[in-house]
Amino acid sequence: xxxxxALQHALAVEHAAVYGYGLLGARLSGTELAAAQAAYAAHQNxxxxxxxxxxxxxxxxxxxxxxxxxxxxxxxxxxALRLAVLLEDDGAAASIGVIGATDLAATRRTAVGWLTDxxxxxxxxxxxxxxxxxxxxxALPGLVEPTPTPAATSSS
Amino acid sequence: MLVQGIxxxxxxxxxxxxxxxxxxxxxxxxxxxxxxxxxxxxxRRAEPPVPGAAHLDTALAxxxxxxxxxxxALASPTAxxxxxxxxxxxxxxxxxxxxxxxARVVPSPTPTGPPASTPRPQxxxxxxxxxxxxxESCLAAPRSLAPLFGSLAASEAAHAVSLNA
Numbered sequence: 487x488x489x490x491x492a493l494q495h496a497l498a499v500e501h502a503a504v505y506g507y508g509l510l511g512a513r514l515s516g517t518e519l520a521a522a523q524a525a526y527a528a529h530q531n532x533x534x535x536x537x538x539x540x541x542x543x544x545x546x547x548x549x550x551x552x553x554x555x556x557x558x559x560x561x562x563x564x565x566a567l568r569l570a571v572l573l574e575d576d577g578a579a580a581s582i583g584v585i586g587a588t589d590l591a592a593t594r595r596t597a598v599g600w601l602t603d604x605x606x607x608x609x610x611x612x613x614x615x616x617x618x619x620x621x622x623x624x625a626l627p628g629l630v631e632p633t634p635t636p637a638a639t640s641s642s
Numbered sequence: 643m644l645v646q647g648i649x650x651x652x653x654x655x656x657x658x659x660x661x662x663x664x665x666x667x668x669x670x671x672x673x674x675x676x677x678x679x680x681x682x683x684x685x686r687r688a689e690p691p692v693p694g695a696a697h698l699d700t701a702l703a704x705x706x707x708x709x710x711x712x713x714x715a716l717a718s719p720t721a722x723x724x725x726x727x728x729x730x731x732x733x734x735x736x737x738x739x740x741x742x743x744x745a746r747v748v749p750s751p752t753p754t755g756p757p758a759s760t761p762r763p764q765x766x767x768x769x770x771x772x773x774x775x776x777x778e779s780c781l782a783a784p785r786s787l788a789p790l791f792g793s794l795a796a797s798e799a800a801h802a803v804s805l806n807a
Contacts, residue, residue, distance in 0.1 A: 582789045629790065629793045
């Protein structure tokens, strides 16, 4: 995969993450809502950074579709947390794609930063979901397809 | 008398043969090990250096140290077993991935065993150090290995966060 293709894919993933966090935040409250708002801002920043990187390669950045179908319906706290896990897993996989598509150390460093951020956030959302979700945390984030995130063990 | 003489002669021959066999076996085994080792060394020298091999070997040594440290921590009666066991399991998967990628156990010139006890802050510090080292490997590695090192760096950074929680 070329660096441009990897960045365009990562950009599409970030568009979806920004949309997804905007959607799921409505089902959360307290510290979880604050964490979702922080994640929303982080993914906006990542999206804008990738957009600039694509432009630096003299290409037109992909634009978000007019509407999204979330990967999991968001109808409750637990489903909101599950979507958050999926968004971070997607972000981790897209970051791995960028790392493997370039020899530039600076780009790799940036992408490892994204990967680490998604891994840590994903871990926090899994912790909020409960023990079964934590047990399903991938040992090699972004590389190994994570096992399906189980439903929350606590009430939603 | 004749029969007894033949029997004694046979026993003596048998003893000599078995001694020869066992001595040959010992000699063969004794010679075989260094010869095979020398052949392997020659073959390894003849192979072109694998890009990123040193990073793989270093990462494997770090994983072994972390596994030993988690084993120490899990042996403590006050350990939060489930959370530590999950992190240890991750390191076992890291190790397997490194071996699959071609990492070799390289004896350390100054072997350092696990510390006598490994409380969570010390485990977290080891995870942070390993994460930083894997990031540097990711920056220097060939494209085929960079994703693995990046993933290890992220996983170990998340472990450190988990241990500090």
